[in-house]
Amino acid sequence: MFAYTQAVSRIFAIISAFSHVNDVTWAMRCELLRSTLLAMEKPEPPPEAVLLGTALKRSRMSARKAAEKVGMSDGRFRQIINGYQSLGAGQYAPVEGPAETIARMAQVLEVSVGELEQAGRKDAAEELRILSGGSGDTGEPEGQEWIIRELKEVRERMERIEEFLAQQRR
Structure with missing residues (x-):
């Protein structure tokens, strides 16, 4: 206020x-x-931030624990996930993580190379490929596990849409 x-x-x-x-x-x-x-509004997070945020929720890991595993401060981790940093006095600046950082975060949160590419971060996808041993592995889960992951993401998106529509009705 x-x-x-x-x-x-x-x-x-x-x-x-x-x-x-x-x-x-x-x-x-x-x-x-x-x-x-x-200038007072929070910037929209970039697609890779949304992807990493969804993966963080899916992992049921705290941001602090995930940041510790990545090897970075939880404050910077949250800035990248949110897509902005607070400048104080109600002002915000957009934040986009470097490719190597995004790749390390993706590795810890089990985000695939393909998902990073779809989010428009081919540079981070390439870094993740290198971190994964350069095997060319796209990081996609084996068997039918990917279907369960996709269904969870669809459910989360539907919940966000329902929340948005409920707010619009008020």
Whole structure:
């Protein structure tokens, strides 16, 4: 709430500072307001962050334990999973992990090379392939286990959609 109040105060101060200038139209003031408010929103996580976040939930491992296994701080681990870091005062910066880090996270969370490629991180997929011994193994589970994994992911997606629709009805 404090960050919101601070942001609104900043917006009014900026608009007031330009109120004496005739060239600044209401449209320009509104655009300034919109861009300031957008800076307060959390960035959407990139596809690989969503993939890793889903894998973390599926693993039933805590972020702290997973970060420990990866060999990184749990704070940085969470930033990569969330796709942003807080700058304070309600401001956020997008975060995208380096290929090697994403690959190490994927290895611990049992994300396959193919899944990373589908998420658009071919660089991280290649790093994961190297970490896996360069065997060319795509990391796909044997037998019918992959079907169970896919069904769990579909169920999780359906739950998120249902939650979203319930919020829209309110």
